[in-house]
Amino acid sequence: MPIDLDEALGAPPATREISWTSRDVLLYHLSLGAGRDAGADPELSYTYERGLRVLPTFAMVAGQGISAGERPPTAMSMPGIDIDLRRILHAGQALTVHRPLPAAGEAVVSSRVANIWDKGKAAVIEMEQAAADSSGDPLWTTTMRIWARGEGGFGGEPGPETPWTEPDREPDHVLDSPTTPGQALLYRLNGDLNPLHADPAFARAAGFDHPILHGLASYGIVAKALVDGVLGGDVTRLTGLSVRFAGVLFPGETIRTTVWREGDRLVFRSTCPERGDAAVLTHATAEIS
Template identity: 75%
Template sequence: MPIDRHKALSADPSVREISWSTRDVLLYHLSLGAGSDAATDPELHLTFERGLQVLPTFALVAGSGISAGEVPTMSVNMPGIDTDLRSILHAGQGLEIHRPLPPSGSATVTSRVAEVWDKGKAAVIVLESAAAGPDGEPLWTTNVQIWARGEGGFGGEAGPETSWTAPQRPADIVLETPTTPQQALLYRLNGDLNPLHADPEFARTAGFDRPILHGLASYGLVCKALVDGALDGDVTRLNGFSVRFAGSLFPGETIRTSVWREGERLVLHSTCPERDNAPVLTHATAKVTS
């Protein structure tokens, strides 16, 4: 079904109530490798319920974990948009954290289609969501860009072109983040049960040799590496994190992240060293507190 941009943009926002438990947070952290060197550092602030801190990127899976009973769907359906799951890729992700996330809690999430760009052979769907706690105060805001192959040509604008290059100086920090062969199988228990990340046959129909790691898994892995390696392990110092997903990563590969400090802003560039530093995350910035 062709995209109806006007219908998508004029639709009423959707509102849903979500909740999460300490178990959901612990699973999320474990799926990002927390505690993997338990003999030396069990990372109890991320892996044990007493004094548990919450990585800001947990906001992207809050309320959709396996305990929420989420069921995979073979399409993306919203007013004016109906596309097959095989045609979509997560193109970009932005997150702004307004206050530290509690280890368990609830929120009201209001979501809308903010824009739909016509790229000719594809469409870019921009989704915005805002979460507020039971007290009505903001918790987080997200911006998601979805690349829908074969859904362009509906007559809309192409949208802004944004060029990006890494700073032309040596990085202040370089972070190495290994992944495991089972990383995607574990991460999908946070709620994203897209078979692209588990089923080899499905992955081949989508154009990949084998299942790929979730974009949000790479996002979370880099977030954890950034907190550990640049923010002294203090999750409350990360206030925002925005990236473009520039390339796929296969479970078992490494993420190498170069970090440049620019005041209360960090610029990042993540690559895969096993494939000649092929880009993984670009246009990446983090807002931090000194």
């Protein structure tokens, strides 16, 4: 179905109630590689319910755990939009957390289509989401950009240009985060059951040699690297994270994150050293306290 711009942008926000427990948080942290070297460092602040601290990027999967839905989705479907999953890629993600996330909690989440850009051969769909607790106090806000191949040409605006330059100096940190061959299979238990990350035949039909790692897995892995490597392990100091997904990562490859500190902000890029530092995350910033 072609994109119906007026219907998609005019639809009222969709609201749902979510909840999560410490088990959801523990699974999320483990799926990012926490505790991988448990013999040397079990990383108990991520992997043990006593004293558990929550990476802010858990907001991206809160309320979506495996028990919330067993059937893999086949399409991105909402008012004015119905697109086969093989035609979409996660193009960008921004997150702001308004206070540290609890290890267990409930929230009301409101979602809407904020913008749809016409790129000719593709469409970029911008989704906004806001979560608040039962008292109405904000917990987090997110903006997600989806690249939908073959869905452009509907006569919309092309969207703003976003020029990007990295600091012209040596980086302050270079952080390596290895992934494992089975990491996507574990990460998908957080709720993203897109077969692109598990089924080789589906991945080939989508144009990839093998299943790829979730963009949000790379996003969370890099968030953990920044907390551990730059912020002294204090998850509460990371208050915002914005990236563009510039290339895929295959499970088993390494994410190398190059970081420049600029006041209360980190500027960074993430690449894959096994493939000649091919870009993974660009246009990337982190807000810190």
